[in-house]
Amino acid sequence: MKNKTQNVPLSINPTYKKGQDLAGLRSSNMALVLSTIWQNAPTSRAYLAKKTGLAVSSVTRLIRQLVENDLVVEAGKGKSSGGRTPKLIMPNPNAGVVLSIDLSSSSLRGGVFNAFNQEIFVEQIPFTDLGSGPLTDQIFSMLDSLQSQSGMQGQKILGIGVSTPGVIDAKNGVVLEAYNLHLSNYPLQAILEEKYHLPVNIQTDTSVAAIAEKYYGSAQDFDRFVYLLVSNGIGFGIYLNGQLYEGENGIPGRSGHxxxxxxxxxxxxxxxxxxxxxxxxxxxxxxxxxxxxxxRDPILQEVIDGDSGSLSLQHITHAAEAGSNFAMELIRTTADHLAFAMRNTSVAMGIQNFVIGGEASIDLGPLFLESIREYLRYYQKFDPAINVVPTQLGYDSFLKGVSLMTLQQVFGISN
Ligand SMILES: [Zn+2]
Known part of the structure; x- marks a missing residue:
């Protein structure tokens, strides 16, 4: 039988300290049990044993250590399947909080999440200016505000997660290139570590959105899928066989190109x-x-009230819904280009499922999604059908996804 512990990290990341000897935590079985609890909570010891292939006695011993370290708590009783009613366990939501920042939307968004990745507080402010200097100042003030307003009641801050567009070096936490934010070679992780002395986790927006949709959203049933972000930029987050695809040098691709x-x-x-x-x-x-x-389009003119400077994607959607052929054609042309790229990606990679998200796709709404589906049907000919579903988490996928990845990093668990 295949050793199921092979695919998990060999040690629990020692970032999490509670003044105890964590030697017992630093085992692959511990990481496996913790990951499995995360993915199935609330769950029972018997289920964990079945799922991990470990003996119930081992699972019980490992959970005792996790409980002693405040990483896992009892969560009431489950349903009996004949014998005793099983005691359930779940990750301890009070083990600390993560501060998350999202640079992928048109406003700067920040959130506080507990140690079970439940949202405590979210706020957003418009970007005042772009480029490294102004952005650093805004991120600092957002983090300070999150700390003071979140009602954390003295909870330990476990780490900071940042979701960013562009091409990043996740290992060193450097934003190599983000045209839309006017950033290049921006060492954000080092900047935040120096000021806050906390673990900092910088991730690509498409990857965090993909993992959030996999854990909590539209992609829960997919073993492999592409998260297609349509916003100021366009990108793919690729989830293959139980994990995010990292790509050469940690860069998962530049799908917008x-x-x-x-x-x-x-x-x-x-x-x-x-x-x-x-x-x-x-x-x-x-x-x-x-x-x-x-x-050329009186309906679109009327929707924007003659002010083309204020034109937004929502205006285009409203005009299309009101019968504007031009607005509908804009939506259809955009959908055509995206469907063309999706079809080619699907045949190249053998991926059938796509989740579409990002501000632009949300603003363009169901008409846009239906147009994409229509063009996919046109392009697929004799290919297997491509399934495209909208984001379930919307804007929250970035904050929730990067918070999840930060918790995983702090606790050393795999996704
Ligand atoms: Zn290009």
């Missing part, structure tokens, strides 16, 4: 017609403004 139109607009990467040049929010808005400039 999949070419969908060889004769399309010039992209920042030097090519023409990358997905981001034709289907991200700025591309949709600028196409809509061109239509408005030529005064």
């Amino acid at each position: 999949i070419i969908v139109d060889r004769n399309g607009p010039v992209c920042i990467c030097g090519n023409r017609g990358c997905l981001e040049t034709v289907a991200n929010r700025p591309a949709i808005i600028s196409n809509a403004k061109r239509i408005l400039k030529n005064n």
